[in-house]
Amino acid sequence: MIQDNNLIIGGIKLTQLVQRVGQTPFYAYDRQLITNRVTELRKQMPPELKIHYAMKANPMPAVVQHMAGIVDGLDLASAGEMKVALDTTMPKGQISMAGPGKRPQELMQAIAAGITINVESMHELETIAQLCEQSGIQAHVAIRINPAFELKTSGIKMGGGPKQFGIDEERLPEVLKRVNGLGLDFNGFHIYSGSQNLKAESIIEAQQNSIDLAISLSEYCPSPIQKLNIGGGYGIPYFPGESPLDTQQVGDALAKSMAKLKTSHPQTAVIIELGRYLIGEAGIYVCQVIEKKISRGQVFLVVNGGLHHHLAASGNFGQVIRKNYPVTIGNKMNALKNETVNIVGPLCTPLDILANKMELPEAEIGDLVVVFQSGAYGYSASPKDFLSQPMAIEVLV
Numbered sequence: 001m002i003q004d005n006n007l008i009i010g011g012i013k014l015t016q017l018v019q020r021v022g023q024t025p026f027y028a029y030d031r032q033l034i035t036n037r038v039t040e041l042r043k044q045m046p047p048e049l050k051i052h053y054a055m056k057a058n059p060m061p062a063v064v065q066h067m068a069g070i071v072d073g074l075d076l077a078s079a080g081e082m083k084v085a086l087d088t089t090m091p092k093g094q095i096s097m098a099g100p101g102k103r104p105q106e107l108m109q110a111i112a113a114g115i116t117i118n119v120e121s122m123h124e125l126e127t128i129a130q131l132c133e134q135s136g137i138q139a140h141v142a143i144r145i146n147p148a149f150e151l152k153t154s155g156i157k158m159g160g161g162p163k164q165f166g167i168d169e170e171r172l173p174e175v176l177k178r179v180n181g182l183g184l185d186f187n188g189f190h191i192y193s194g195s196q197n198l199k200a201e202s203i204i205e206a207q208q209n210s211i212d213l214a215i216s217l218s219e220y221c222p223s224p225i226q227k228l229n230i231g232g233g234y235g236i237p238y239f240p241g242e243s244p245l246d247t248q249q250v251g252d253a254l255a256k257s258m259a260k261l262k263t264s265h266p267q268t269a270v271i272i273e274l275g276r277y278l279i280g281e282a283g284i285y286v287c288q289v290i291e292k293k294i295s296r297g298q299v300f301l302v303v304n305g306g307l308h309h310h311l312a313a314s315g316n317f318g319q320v321i322r323k324n325y326p327v328t329i330g331n332k333m334n335a336l337k338n339e340t341v342n343i344v345g346p347l348c349t350p351l352d353i354l355a356n357k358m359e360l361p362e363a364e365i366g367d368l369v370v371v372f373q374s375g376a377y378g379y380s381a382s383p384k385d386f387l388s389q390p391m392a393i394e395v396l397v
């Protein structure tokens with residue numbers, strides 16, 4: 001939305017939001033956009049499906065609290081994230097912890113908190129059992145499986161083949177026997193195979209495989225599968241030529257797989273866990289032009305933010321070939337795009353780029369550079385200390 005040549009975020013004109021925040025750079029997340037995203041997704045997914053928020057995408061406490069009011073659960077991966085999750089209104093029974101390297105201290109905190117631990121190794125299982133014995137508190141565990149299949153055409157693969165995540169599918173019968181022997185409260189499986197996927201067919205296949213895998217393992221389970229977390233991986237488009245994921249197609253296929261599961265496992269709740277898809281498009285990063293220079297015919301806008309706040313937009317967070325995130329001049333929304341510019345940050349490294357040869361409205365010192373698709377893997381995934389620059393601010397509007 002645009003008003004007076006300005007981008008509108010959270011119902012506020014960008015220039016006014018800058019005044020309100022009191023500085024640039026900052027991140028702004030639009031709570032209405034987050035809510036709309038969850039509402040739309042629920043319409044497309046089967047009604048009984050539980051939607052969880054994966055906190056690592058954006059752990060800002062106000063965002064997590066907002067999510068807690070609109071999703072069915074929170075998934076986290078450290079004691080630090082657990083603290084934020086436990087400060088929200090989300091019931092403990094709907095919070096789970098994953099991660100390949102959980103320290104005993106973190107495991108004890110999770111046991112004491114009463115959240116579900118997604119166990120990722122036999123050693124972790126034994127440690128949990130010991131901690132339960134010492135503390136007299138029963139742990140709730142799910143087994144994270146490293147499946148034999150993978151999530152095809154995924155930006156980031158986290159299952160299939162040799163991986164540090166989860167326990168190899170082949171070892172599950174042995175592991176489940178041990179869970180029973182240790183007297184832990186077994187509540188199901190966690191199967192997470194990948195991230196940032198835009199192909200409905202690939203996600204459908206992985207979801208079907210996950211459900212089939214759980215069914216085939218159920219005979220080894222010490223008790224009925226209460227929860228089956230089939231992961232997520234729903235991606236968002238970042239670059240020219242990428243189209244949004246067809247979530248309706250995914251939802252229709254999932255309804256069929258869930259109906260099949262229900263015939264043999266009526267008590268099993270199916271869960272998906274999403275980070276990027278729920279928040280990625282609801283956030284912007286805003287910084288300001290502090291220098292404009294020309295070098296051998298090319299225009300450089302030097303801004304007061306960059307890689308140290310937004311590693312992903314600089315292209316250094318897992319991109320193989322650097323591509324530009326969508327960028328605009330937020331206080332010149334109606335102006336013609338008549339200048340080709342490079343937008344670079346203040347750091348003394350050529351890696352500090354926010355836009356490479358992009359067509360944008362002619363910008364001057366003081367203008368506001370906005371990076372879209374910045375709600376997920378933005379500030380918390382960036383090296384804030386690099387070159388001792390000032391911090392950014394995050395606001396939920």
Ligand SMILES: *Cc1c(COP(=O)(O)O)cnc(C)c1O
Binds near residue numbers: 277
């Ligand atoms: C990273 C991660 C997620 C979230 O991935 P998105 O691509 O942000 O949806 C969910 N679950 C697990 C186990 C993860 O590691």
